[in-house]
Every structure is written in structure tokens, then in C-alpha cells.
Amino acid sequence: MRNKIGVYICQCGSNISDYVDVEKVKEIASQQEGVSLAKITMFACADSAQKEMVEDIQQNNLDAIVVASCSPQLHVPTFRGVAQRAGLNPYNYVQVNIREQGSWAHSDNPKQATEKAVRSVNAGIARVSHSEALVTIKISALNTVTVIGAGISGMRSAVELADMGTFVHLIEREHFVGGRVSQWGDLFTTHESGEEVVTRLFEEVLKHDKIKLYTGAELLSYSGSVGDMKLQVKLTPRYVKEVCNIENLDKAIEVCPVEVPDEFDFFLTKRKAIYKNFESEFPKMPAIDKANCTFCGECQKVCPDIDLKQKEQIIDIQSGAILLCSGFDPYEPKDGEYGYKTIDNVVTLQQFKRLVELNDDKLIYNGKPIKNVAYIYCVGSRQINGDNKYCSRYCCTSAIHTAINIKEKYGDIQNYHVNRGIRTYGKQELLYEQSSIQGDIYLQFYEDSDAVVEKEGDKTVIRVEDFLTAGKEIDIYPDLVVLVTGMERRKDTSIGDILKVPVGRDRFYNEIHPKLRPVETVIDGIFIAGACQGPKNITEAMKSSLSAAAKANSLLTKGEIELEPTLATINPNACEWCDKCLAACPYNAIEKIEHSGKYIAVVVEAKCKGCGMCAPVCPVDAIEIIGFTNVEIETMIEAMAE
Amino acid sequence: MMDTVKENSQPKILVFSTEKISDPAIDLAGLLKMHYPPTVFTISLPCSSAIKSRWILHAFDKGFDGVFIAADGTDCTYGESCIELTSQVVSRTQDMMREKGLDPARLKMAAICSVCAEPFVNHMINFTEALSKSD
Numbered sequence: 001m002r003n004k005i006g007v008y009i010c011q012c013g014s015n016i017s018d019y020v021d022v023e024k025v026k027e028i029a030s031q032q033e034g035v036s037l038a039k040i041t042m043f044a045c046a047d048s049a050q051k052e053m054v055e056d057i058q059q060n061n062l063d064a065i066v067v068a069s070c071s072p073q074l075h076v077p078t079f080r081g082v083a084q085r086a087g088l089n090p091y092n093y094v095q096v097n098i099r100e101q102g103s104w105a106h107s108d109n110p111k112q113a114t115e116k117a118v119r120s121v122n123a124g125i126a127r128v129s130h131s132e133a134l135v136t137i138k139i140s141a142l143n144t145v146t147v148i149g150a151g152i153s154g155m156r157s158a159v160e161l162a163d164m165g166t167f168v169h170l171i172e173r174e175h176f177v178g179g180r181v182s183q184w185g186d187l188f189t190t191h192e193s194g195e196e197v198v199t200r201l202f203e204e205v206l207k208h209d210k211i212k213l214y215t216g217a218e219l220l221s222y223s224g225s226v227g228d229m230k231l232q233v234k235l236t237p238r239y240v241k242e243v244c245n246i247e248n249l250d251k252a253i254e255v256c257p258v259e260v261p262d263e264f265d266f267f268l269t270k271r272k273a274i275y276k277n278f279e280s281e282f283p284k285m286p287a288i289d290k291a292n293c294t295f296c297g298e299c300q301k302v303c304p305d306i307d308l309k310q311k312e313q314i315i316d317i318q319s320g321a322i323l324l325c326s327g328f329d330p331y332e333p334k335d336g337e338y339g340y341k342t343i344d345n346v347v348t349l350q351q352f353k354r355l356v357e358l359n360d361d362k363l364i365y366n367g368k369p370i371k372n373v374a375y376i377y378c379v380g381s382r383q384i385n386g387d388n389k390y391c392s393r394y395c396c397t398s399a400i401h402t403a404i405n406i407k408e409k410y411g412d413i414q415n416y417h418v419n420r421g422i423r424t425y426g427k428q429e430l431l432y433e434q435s436s437i438q439g440d441i442y443l444q445f446y447e448d449s450d451a452v453v454e455k456e457g458d459k460t461v462i463r464v465e466d467f468l469t470a471g472k473e474i475d476i477y478p479d480l481v482v483l484v485t486g487m488e489r490r491k492d493t494s495i496g497d498i499l500k501v502p503v504g505r506d507r508f509y510n511e512i513h514p515k516l517r518p519v520e521t522v523i524d525g526i527f528i529a530g531a532c533q534g535p536k537n538i539t540e541a542m543k544s545s546l547s548a549a550a551k552a553n554s555l556l557t558k559g560e561i562e563l564e565p566t567l568a569t570i571n572p573n574a575c576e577w578c579d580k581c582l583a584a585c586p587y588n589a590i591e592k593i594e595h596s597g598k599y600i601a602v603v604v605e606a607k608c609k610g611c612g613m614c615a616p617v618c619p620v621d622a623i624e625i626i627g628f629t630n631v632e633i634e635t636m637i638e639a640m641a642e
Numbered sequence: 643m644m645d646t647v648k649e650n651s652q653p654k655i656l657v658f659s660t661e662k663i664s665d666p667a668i669d670l671a672g673l674l675k676m677h678y679p680p681t682v683f684t685i686s687l688p689c690s691s692a693i694k695s696r697w698i699l700h701a702f703d704k705g706f707d708g709v710f711i712a713a714d715g716t717d718c719t720y721g722e723s724c725i726e727l728t729s730q731v732v733s734r735t736q737d738m739m740r741e742k743g744l745d746p747a748r749l750k751m752a753a754i755c756s757v758c759a760e761p762f763v764n765h766m767i768n769f770t771e772a773l774s775k776s777d
Binding site: 071072073097099100101102104105106107108109112113115116119120123500502505510512513522566584586609610611612613615616617621625628630633634636637638640641 | 654656661662665666668669670671672673675676677678680681683684685686687688689691692693694695696697700701704705706716718719720721722723724727730731734
């Protein structure tokens with residue numbers, strides 16, 4: 001029990017004291033058992049007030065403090081710092097919220113706001129009197145990060161980490177690096193192509209001896225915890241020798257008898273079972289697609305660098321942290337959604353961009369020349385009935401940019417933008433202006449009068465009630481309908497399932513806080529960057545990658561990590577192993593051990609997050625969360641109920 | 643004098659909130675000066691699935707009229723199992739309340755997201771009214 005407690009009641013200028021009688025709160029607090037000092041401060045967070053607290057603690061040998069001021073969300077680190085500077089354990093301090101949940105919420109009733117503040121402060125005193133002096137848990141950390149995904153986010157993060165001295169295992173499921181950006185042509189604002197950006201990043205990756213790249217690498221399992229994470233990775237063979245003759249390999253592609261739809265071109269073209277997606281793709285050698293190869297051996301006859309005997313390997317990787325950069329999948333419309341797959345001249349934006357890359361002189365689709373292109377926006381984003389309520393952020397810009405590019409590339413093209421409000425934010429607004437100047441026509445509809453795509457004879461028609469012409473129904477007869485499809489989380493959720501990374505309402509990986517902790521997940525040591533976290537354009541993806549790299553490096557670079565000590569603890573005498581806590585724990589932080597002749601559960605400190613899910617399920621109440629123990633909560637309840 | 647009688651008769655509610663999700667919503671209500679009965683007290687925990695039945699029963703024993711769990715719901719940063727585990731806490735506790743002759747409606751739960759200030763205030767006003775009528 002703490003019995004030399006200091007209590008500080010903050011006026012917050014007049015934010016608190018205008019509605020709460022702080023004198024009365026102080027008076028009653030000073031009469032509570034264990035309280036040896038109670039004071040009112042004008043601003044508890046001010047430097048002068050902090051210095052005074054430090055002096056009070058030292059001169060009066062206080063063994064605990066309560067600060068009654070604003071929300072714990074704001075100043076817990078401030079007052080923990082005060083305690084630490086005064087030589088008091090920071091966990092012998094309790095914050096009481098008498099502003100957001102006191103004076104402000106009840107400014108209509110100062111008398112009862114004061115009553116509530118009195119009881120809340122007394123509850124804080126009760127809690128701190130039972131507080132334990134805790135020491136942060138220190139564990140050693142390996143200064144190595146596993147980056148999952150070698151798209152532009154993964155490569156950018158890897159280069160940044162390696163520049164800062166952290167070793168990187170960069171694992172990529174595909175046989176080539178670059179991810180989705182490789183599929184894109186001209187990029188705004190730099191006018192580099194996607195291929196060029198990928199090439200530049202890959203060359204930087206190659207320069208580093210601190211980056212080890214694995215392609216065809218798939219995460220199989222995960223164990224360990226922050227500082228010492230163990231990953232098992234399956235390496236699918238490329239069936240091509242590391243040192244090889246590119247010319248012979250080109251011949252091998254020619255002779256391969258297997259043809260399959262090419263997913264890189266969103267099934268607009270076909271490729272062989274031995275393939276590369278484009279000429280300058282990295283690594284600069286083709287790969288054999290194991291799922292489609294018949295192993296007929298034709299390629300081996302013309303190319304001795306092919307080795308069909310290569311075997312799958314399972315390797316173990318150890319690192320201090322993991323950075324997830326697994327990217328996104330483009331939304332694929334349902335059959336019949338705006339005529340997708342039911343009307344022959346309807347494509348997605350992603351298919352259209354590949355089509356533009358594949359057509360040099362004339363824009364041709366299904367053998368027909370294209371002169372009029374209509375874009376329907378927000379397909380698979382901002383859904384009224386579907387799950388994707390979010391805006392995909394990049395698609396307005398990407399569609400308009402493509403519309404400008406095709407006009408420049410092919411000349412005589414008319415673009416129609418059937419949209420729900422254009423979101424070309426920031427500098428991207430310049431593209432919107434340029435497209436308007438070049439004569440693109442914008443029509444706008446609301447969610448309650450959706451655009452319709454139909455067949456009318458041999459023509460395709462889009463009917464839209466155009467808000468910009470006072471709701472008049474306008475029919476467009478385009479040669480090609482482009483559905484401006486947005487981003488979705490990856491359909492393959494295996495990585496998230498293995499690592500148990502929480503997802504948000506949009507089903508992308510969830511950060512702790514979008515502004516305060518935007519690249520951290522609730523799992524210590526697992527970071528997220530790029531479009532696996534939510535729709536982002538390249539600039540935004542790069543910023544999050546740099547941020548995540550800095551966070552991961554600063555976590556590991558000291559070689560030692562401090563963890564919050566507010567964890568679950570199990571009373572070994574009370575525990576009679578029943579496995580209910582193990583089933584409730586989402587982090588595998590419970591282990592079964594033998595203790596004094598019986599089996600009991602113990603908490604693995606490095607894995608426990610202190611969520612407390614295990615505590616209520618224990619049939620013998622053997623589990624407590626440090627800082628939220630039965631005695632702490634129950635004495636608070638008593639003080640509040642008085 | 644009338645005021646005092648009225649205030650004293652207002653039901654007391656204990657809210658179990660969560661540090662990362664529902665606490666910010668309750669703070670936001672205060673920041674926006676959205677008023678709810680001052681007989682509402684809050685104890686904040688890491689996650690709503692950590693609430694023990696014995697704490698809820700203790701609150702009733704000590705004079706609280708209602709207990710409200712401001713649950714994380716689907717926003718829980720600790721994972722999806724939070725919803726199911728918190729629901730289990732509620733149903734287990736309501737069984738215990740029935741055994742003790744307590745009306746299980748005195749324990750309520752609703753998902754309160756980090757910006758759900760208005761829903762929180764409405765819950766507090768409605769719960770207070772419901773508890774007043776049941777008295």
C-alpha cells in the first residue's frame with residue numbers, strides 16, 4: 001500500500017475550475033487515507049508545475065502521485081516523466097480525467113460536476129494506493145527486418161533500412177520484383193514509367209550488401225516475438241540457373257508449347273509457361289510457372305541454363321521486426337456490374353492501362369478501333385450496398401491521367417467521364433484542368449441515380465442522369481467503357497492470418513492510430529506500409545514506407561527493446577491448467593508448463609499485449625492484468641459509488 | 643431543494659470503457675460539450691473483453707444502478723475475437739445477475755467507436771431513463 005500520496009488538482013486555466021469547485025475536491029482528497037499532500041495547480045502540465053511536483057516528491061518522500069486534469073490520452077507520458085525525474089516509479093502515478101469527462105461534459109451542472117470530480121479523484125487515490133512499482137521489460141533485439149513484398153514500398157523501405165544500418169531480408173512471393181507499379185506506364189507528376197521507377201529502386205537494392213532478396217518466396221509460419229521473430233519461408237524454384245545466357249532463354253520462351261492467360265496484362269494477352277512480364281524486368285531472367293508447366297523438356301533442349309530438377313526449399317529467417325508491404329489487389333467487378341463480362345466492350349481501368357501499353361500506334365480492342373471512351377467512376381469504391389465504403393484515392397487521378405495520355409498518344413479520341421465527384425486532390429488537380437482544356441466531357445451522377453450500361457442493338461449505351469445539366473438523362477454511345485475500379489485488400493489473406501495482424505473496417509491492415517501511430521500495428525514489431533494499409537498513390541506509399549523504415553530502425557538499433565509492464569499474470573497456486581486462457585489469447589502468449597507437480601499456464605511476457613482477454617475466462621480467477629487488478633478496480637468502484 | 647432531491651434520485655451508471663477506442667469517444671463528447679448525466683462514472687481498461695463478472699457484480703453491490711460496457715466492437719485493435727469474448731462476459735454476468743435476483747437489463751453493452759460521441763451520450767441518456775423507470 002502507498003501511504004505518502006501526492007494529489008494535484010489542475011484548474012486548466014479555467015477550463016476545469018469554472019465548473020468544478022477545485023478547492024472542495026482538494027479538501028476532500030486531502031482527507032483520504034494515505035494522502036500526505038494535496039495541491040491545486042493552474043496548469044499541471046506547465047514546466048513550473050512539473051518542477052514543483054518533482055520537488056514535492058523529493059522533499060516529502062512521496063511514494064505515489066495522482067494528477068487530476070485532462071484526459072490520459074494527452075499527458076500520461078508527461079507525468080510519468082515527472083515521476084521518473086523525481087526518482088519515483090512512473091507506474092506509481094495515476095491520471096484522473098476531470099476535464100473531458102468532468103468539467104466539460106457537465107458544464108451544465110457545476111454542482112454535480114464537482115461531486116463527480118471528488119469521487120473520481122478518490123477513485124484515483126484508491127487505485128494508486130494499490131499500485132506496484134513496475135520495471136519495463138527489457139529484451140534483446142536483432143537489428144534485422146524482414147520486409148514482406150518487393151513492390152515499390154517494400155524496396156523503398158528496404159533501401160532506407162539498409163542505409164541506416166539495418167540488415168534486410170526482402171521476400172517476394174512472385175518471381176519478379178516491382179509489384180503493381182510495373183504494370184503502369186507514364187506516371188504523374190514525374191512522367192517516369194512504372195518500369196523505370198521499379199528499375200531505379202531495384203538497382204539501389206542490388207547495390208546494398210545489407211539486403212538479401214528472395215523471389216518466389218512465400219511465408220509459411222511465424223513464431224517468436226518482437227526482437228526475435230522467426231519466419232519459415234518456402235522458396236519456389238525458378239528452374240533457371242543463377243548464371244545464364246539470356247539469348248538462349250529467349251529461345252526457350254519461343255519453343256515452350258504451353259500458353260496461358262497472362263495475369264500481368266489482366267488476361268488481355270497470353271504468355272508461355274516460361275515467361276517474363278516485360279523486357280527489362282528484374283531479376284533479368286525468366287521464370288517457369290510451376291502451376292502451368294508440363295515439364296515436357298522442350299525448353300531444356302534449346303537452353304542448357306534451364307534446370308527442371310531444382311527443388312522447393314524451406315528456409316528459416318530470423319529478424320527483430322517485420323515490415324508488411326504486401327500491396328493491394330485491384331477491385332474486380334462482379335459479372336454484370338456495369339456490363340462487366342456480359343457486354344464485350346467493358347473493361348476495368350487496370351485492363352485499359354495495359355491495353356494502352358500494348359497498343360503503340362492505334363487504340364484497338366477486340367479488333368475494333370476505339371475513338372470514344374467513357375469512364376464510369378467509383379466502381380468498387382464508395383459503395384452504397386457493398387462493403388467497400390472507402391474512396392480508393394488514386395483512381396480519379398489515374399483515369400484522368402490515362403485519358404490525357406491516350407489523347408496525346410492516339411490523337412483523335414473523345415473522353416467522357418461519368419463520375420460521382422472528382423477527387424484529384426493537391427497537385428493532381430492540374431490533370432483535371434488539362435483534361436477539361438483538351439475537351440473531355442464530365443457528367444456527374446449521385447448515388448441515388450446510378451449510371452446504367454446496356455446493349456442497344458450492336459451498340460453499348462451508358463444512361464446517366466447528369467447532375468451538371470440539371471438531372472437531364474443523357475445517353476452516351478462509347479466504343480469502350482472503362483470501369484474506374486479502385487483498390488481492395490489482397491484476396492490472399494494468408495500473410496495476415498499467419499502474423500495475426502488486425503484489419504480495419506475497410507479490411508486493409510489496421511494501424512494503431514491514423515495520425516499518431518500510422519505505421520505501427522498493435523503487434524509489437526510488426527509494421528505496415530504502402531497500399532496494404534489502405535488505398536494510397538505512389539507518393540503516399542513512399543512516405544509511409546520511409547516512416548515505417550524509420551520506426552523499425554529506431555526500435556531495433558539500440559539492440560534492446562523496452563516493453564510496457566502492464567501484462568497478464570497468472571497465480572501459479574490457483575491455476576489448474578484448463579486451456580481456456582490459451583484459447584482466449586489472440587497472441588499465443590500462454591504456455592503450459594509443469595510447476596510443483598501440476599500443469600499450469602504461464603504468460604510469455606514478450607508476446608503478451610496486456611489486452612486482458614484471458615482474465616475473465618479463467619474459472620478460478622487466477623489471472624490478473626497488472627495495473628488493472630481486482631483490488632485496484634474494486635476499490636475504484638467503491639470510491640465512485642460512495 | 644427540489645434539485646437536490648432530483649439529483650440524488652438519478653441512477654448511477656458505471657461505464658467500462660477502453661483506452662484506445664471508446665475512451666476517445668467519451669472524451670470527444672466532453673470536448674463538444676455534449677451533456678450526459680453526471681452520475682455516469684468511467685473506468686478505462688485496455689480492452690472490453692477484459693472485464694470480469696465479479697467487478698460488475700461488485701458495482702451493483704456497492705450501489706451502482708446500471709453497468710454499461712462501451713465495447714470496442716469491430717474496431718478492437720487486439721483482434722476480432724474481442725466481440726465474442728465481450729458478449730460471453732455479458733451473458734455469463736447476466737446469468738449471475740438473475741441468480742442474485744438482479745434485473746439483467748441493468749447490464750448493457752454497445753459498441754462505441756473512437757468518434758461515437760453522440761451515440762455514447764444517447765446511450766447514457768436512454769439508459770438513465772430506463773433505469774429511472776425500473777426503479
